[in-house]
Amino acid sequence: xxxxxxxxxxxxxxxxxxxxxxxxxxxxxxxxxxxxxxxxxxxxxxxxxxxxxxxxxxxxxxxxxxxxxxxxxxxxxxxxxxxxxxxxxxxxxxxxxxxxxxxxxxxxxxxxxxxxxxxxxxxxxxxxxxxxxxxxxxxxxxxxxxxxxxxxxxxxxxxxxxxxxxxxxxxxxxxxxxxxxxxxxxxxxxxxxxxxxxxxxxxxxxxxxxxxx
Numbered sequence: 001x002x003x004x005x006x007x008x009x010x011x012x013x014x015x016x017x018x019x020x021x022x023x024x025x026x027x028x029x030x031x032x033x034x035x036x037x038x039x040x041x042x043x044x045x046x047x048x049x050x051x052x053x054x055x056x057x058x059x060x061x062x063x064x065x066x067x068x069x070x071x072x073x074x075x076x077x078x079x080x081x082x083x084x085x086x087x088x089x090x091x092x093x094x095x096x097x098x099x100x101x102x103x104x105x106x107x108x109x110x111x112x113x114x115x116x117x118x119x120x121x122x123x124x125x126x127x128x129x130x131x132x133x134x135x136x137x138x139x140x141x142x143x144x145x146x147x148x149x150x151x152x153x154x155x156x157x158x159x160x161x162x163x164x165x166x167x168x169x170x171x172x173x174x175x176x177x178x179x180x181x182x183x184x185x186x187x188x189x190x191x192x193x194x195x196x197x198x199x200x201x202x203x204x205x206x207x208x209x210x211x212x213x
Contacts, residue, residue, distance in 0.1 A: 016063045021133040021197050028166045051145050052116035053085055058147055060100040064093040066139035067152045068123065068161050074178065075144055076155050084119035088153065088161060090133050097122050123161075131160055156186035163191070163198050171205060178209035 009027055017024040034105050050071075057065065067075070069086025089097055089111075097111060098104070101120070104113025111122040125132040135157035146148040153161060155177045162170040162177075184206050191202045 051118035053118035142190045159187040176211040
């Protein structure tokens with residue numbers, strides 16, 4: 001999808017978000033899938049490449065990013081496989097990321113680059129995404145794939161990240177994360193603060209999670 005077309009659709013989304021939240025989310029999903037198609041599943045195991053890339057990011061910019069996406073979901077609930085690495089990064093730190101890992105492409109709101117043979121995406125938040133810096137500050141220090149000291153979005157902030165992406169698999173991830181003890185209440189408080197227009201959908205997903213749907 002051409003960036004200008006994506007920009008126009010997002011403007012429509014913002015205009016109808018309050019009155020038609022479901023339609024808005026569907027449009028966001030269409031734009032997201034069109035501008036950032038899923039990474040092609042590699043023909044061979046990529047665990048070693050993912051470990052090398054994770055270690056490289058940790059060594060270079062580990063204090064300014066937080067692990068998100070599928071790998072973060074796997075860390076908390078081991079729900080599915082992931083063949084790339086996603087990080088959330090504050091907009092002010094993007095130049096530092098690009099300097100540390102040159103040669104990538106800035107596609108809409110994602111700086112995507114290959115690091116040690118693995119696909120790595122750095123999500124740059126939209127101006128209207130006020131929770132990102134708070135989420136990075138509150139990220140939990142974990143050991144991921146044997147790499148120590150990795151900052152990982154906590155499940156409740158990861159749910160916000162997943163709502164922002166709004167793809168079908170993201171909704172499944174949210175339901176999985178909501179099965180963790182105490183996360184539903186924490187996540188609901190964050191949704192009420194930062195995404196009140198998503199509260200109805202959040203409540204529906206929480207109910208589905210509770211009943212295993």
